[in-house]
Amino acid sequence: xxxxxxDRWRPRVVTWLAVVWAAGMVGCHWGGGPDLGPETxxxxxEKSGATFSFPYYxxxxxxxxxxAAVYMVANGRMNRHVVVRRSTDGGRTWGAPxxxxxxxxxxxxxxSPDLVTFADGSLLAVWQARRNAVGEKFILxxxxxxxxxxxxxxxxxxxxHQSFPGSVAxxxxxxxxVAYSDERNIERDIFANHSTDGGATWPTAxxxxxxxxxxxxxxxxxxxGEGGEAWVAWEEKRRGDAALSVAHSSDGGATWSSPVRIDxxxxxxxxxxxxxxxxxxxxxxxxxxxxxxxxxxxxLWMVSSTDGGKTWSAPKAVYEGAALAISxxxxxxxRLFLVWHGGASDETGIYFNSSEDGGATWTxxxxxxxxxxxxxxxxxxxxxxxxxxxxxxxxxxxxxDREIVARLSADGGKTWxxxxxIRVAExxxxxxxxxxxxxxxxxxxxxxxxxxxxxxxxxxxxxxDLPTPIDIVVRKVPFPQ
Numbered sequence: 001x002x003x004x005x006x007d008r009w010r011p012r013v014v015t016w017l018a019v020v021w022a023a024g025m026v027g028c029h030w031g032g033g034p035d036l037g038p039e040t041x042x043x044x045x046e047k048s049g050a051t052f053s054f055p056y057y058x059x060x061x062x063x064x065x066x067x068a069a070v071y072m073v074a075n076g077r078m079n080r081h082v083v084v085r086r087s088t089d090g091g092r093t094w095g096a097p098x099x100x101x102x103x104x105x106x107x108x109x110x111x112s113p114d115l116v117t118f119a120d121g122s123l124l125a126v127w128q129a130r131r132n133a134v135g136e137k138f139i140l141x142x143x144x145x146x147x148x149x150x151x152x153x154x155x156x157x158x159x160x161h162q163s164f165p166g167s168v169a170x171x172x173x174x175x176x177x178v179a180y181s182d183e184r185n186i187e188r189d190i191f192a193n194h195s196t197d198g199g200a201t202w203p204t205a206x207x208x209x210x211x212x213x214x215x216x217x218x219x220x221x222x223x224x225g226e227g228g229e230a231w232v233a234w235e236e237k238r239r240g241d242a243a244l245s246v247a248h249s250s251d252g253g254a255t256w257s258s259p260v261r262i263d264x265x266x267x268x269x270x271x272x273x274x275x276x277x278x279x280x281x282x283x284x285x286x287x288x289x290x291x292x293x294x295x296x297x298x299x300l301w302m303v304s305s306t307d308g309g310k311t312w313s314a315p316k317a318v319y320e321g322a323a324l325a326i327s328x329x330x331x332x333x334x335r336l337f338l339v340w341h342g343g344a345s346d347e348t349g350i351y352f353n354s355s356e357d358g359g360a361t362w363t364x365x366x367x368x369x370x371x372x373x374x375x376x377x378x379x380x381x382x383x384x385x386x387x388x389x390x391x392x393x394x395x396x397x398x399x400x401d402r403e404i405v406a407r408l409s410a411d412g413g414k415t416w417x418x419x420x421x422i423r424v425a426e427x428x429x430x431x432x433x434x435x436x437x438x439x440x441x442x443x444x445x446x447x448x449x450x451x452x453x454x455x456x457x458x459x460x461x462x463x464x465d466l467p468t469p470i471d472i473v474v475r476k477v478p479f480p481q
Contacts, residue, residue: 034408034418037092037476039425041450042069042085044097047469049449050074052111054165055434058472059115060447061123062389062440065090068148069447070113070125071472073097075106082110082127086148090442091476095149100142104154105129108138112165116199119172121147124199126157126178128165136161139180143199152200157193159205160184169222169230174198177253179209179220179232190217190234194253203254209234209247210259217245223331225278228252231309233262233276233285242270244287248309262303262312263287271301277331279358282306284336290324300325300340304359318366323348332388334358337413339372339384339395349373350384350397354413363414372407373399374420381405387439388412392479394444396437402427404435404448406477417480424475425450447474 043049050073051057057072067087075081083097101110108129116124122145129138139157144150157178166180176199179192193206209232210217216237223231230249235242236259245259262285263271269289276285283305290298300319305312319325319342327340336355343349350372354363364370372395373381384397393409404425408417424446425432431451438445450471 034422034478034480036422036424037090037478039473039475040091040094042071042094042097042447042472042474043073043470047471048073049470049472050080051468051470052080052109054112056436057111057113058434058436058447058449059113060436060438060445060474061115061117062438062442062445063117063121063147064440065442066147067091067438067445067474068115068123069472069474070100070115071447072111072113074469078109078132079107080109080111081106082113082125084125084148084151091445091474098148098151100125100127100151101129101140101154105131105138105140107131107133110140114168116168116170116176117147118170118174118198120174120198121145122198123147124168124170124176125151126166126168126199128163128180131161137163139163139166139178139193141178141199141202155199155202157202157206158182158191163191164188164218167220167222167232169224171224175224175252177222177224177230177232179222179234181218181220181234185212187212187214188216188218190220190232190247192222192232192253192256194230196252207254207256209256210245219272219274221274221276223276223278223283225281229278229308231276231278231283232256233274235272235274241265244271244274244285246276246283246285246309246312260309260312262315263301264315267315269297269299273326275327275329277329277336277359279331279336280334281308282358282360283309284329284331284359285312286318286327286329286338288325288327292324296322296324296345298322298324298342300327300342318353319351326383328384328386330386330388331358335412337386337388337393339386341382341384341397346380347378348380348382349375350381350395352395352413370413370416372416372421373397373405383434385435385437387437387444389439389441392439392441392444394437394439394446394477396424396435396446398432398435398448401431401433402429404432404446406437406444406446408444408477408479410479422477424448424477425473443476443478445474445476447472449473
């Protein structure tokens with residue numbers, strides 16, 4: 001999904017308060033597991049990270065031995081910074097934090113950062129900033145031509161400052177599309193902006209993707225094809241109905257066609273959390289739906305289009321179970337990679353499938369996908385994230401709130417290294433959250449949130465708006481040589 005999209009898609013206040021006991025894990029050689037790098041705390045000083053309404057406050061990317069991480073930190077009592085740190089030696093040492101939102105936006109709550117990389121070694125940071133004093137919500141970007149060593153000027157992508165965190169799609173050649181929900185017309189509509197030079201320049205005005213129809217349009221996900229082909233899918237909340245719509249652009253995002261509905265209007269539950277990718281002229285979309293009550297049920301749906309999004313296949317349920325499915329899908333050339341969690345409400349697993357032909361066929365039947373976790377009783381293996389570089393593939397997830405776990409593949413997901421999943425981080429009791437993962441030809445890097453120990457601390461009414469402090473931690477997981 002564009003990935004960084006789970007929980008961010010549907011804003012909700014984070015109320016998790018738990019105990020963290022910091023403990024490392026001793027690495028070992030392949031056969032039992034890899035020699036892991038050290039756990040490195042990126043937040044300086046300790047516990048200077050902060051939470052807000054949108055989980056996934058982080059991102060991490062890699063190119064060779066150069067790794068860049070972006071995350072959110074406290075900025076006074078209410079505001080937040082988004083900062084970047086960079087390593088050029090595979091994560092052994094890290095440069096000083098660079099504050100992305102200064103100058104100009106240091107008085108905002110800056111959240112939901114994404115990092116996008118390009119073939120020329122440049123990268124782009126995109127995030128949302130709220131200036132609550134005057135009710136403004138900005139979509140901002142900064143480009144780095146040297147993979148995070150330095151950054152250019154801050155660009156504002158939304159002409160009217162009323163936009164929620166967005167979805168970023170990119171191509172290696174520098175094409176970028178950012179789509180976001182926006183309330184400038186009272187009801188929330190989908191707007192977009194685009195760049196052809198890796199985010200160095202943007203049109204002055206963003207554009208509405210679909211004419212306002214008095215519905216609430218939220219949760220956009222963007223995709224790019226060849227040339228000027230671009231698409232946006234989103235949730236559309238109508239009176240007594242909910243739908244998933246897709247609009248197409250043939251000029252990179254400057255103008256948009258009328259939207260097409262892709263979900264089943266007679267489905268048992270409303271669609272949420274769409275993901276959309278393009279590969280070789282084929283579009284593939286997934287989304288989740290679920291029923292919560294005495295009998296909980298969830299589905300992960302998939303559809304495809306081979307005519308640029310004009311028509312779509314009938315929705316197919318690729319997962320059905322009690323646990324609400326959370327997924328991520330990536331397209332890399334002709335290959336698609338899909339990972340999700342699902343299962344019983346008290347025991348979930350991490351599942352994987354892939355396609356070598358853009359989604360026309362899949363490596364395994366969806367009723368028997370590859371399972372990546374160790375299938376331990378009463379373990380909630382959830383929130384998988386995936387990264388790919390050539391044939392190297394890494395998947396990271398959390399098990400309960402006590403473990404960060406990963407699996408590696410050196411052949412694009414056909415087989416998986418090691419007999420068991422790799423325990424990247426473990427605590428006796430605590431709160432390890434929301435892993436992210438990057439991969440290059442030099443290894444994989446897993447980044448996660450480690451929440452502060454709040455044992456014995458009780459907030460008063462005067463402390464109600466104080467953030468729960470967290471740390472951001474990263475660790476290298478090497479591929480075998």
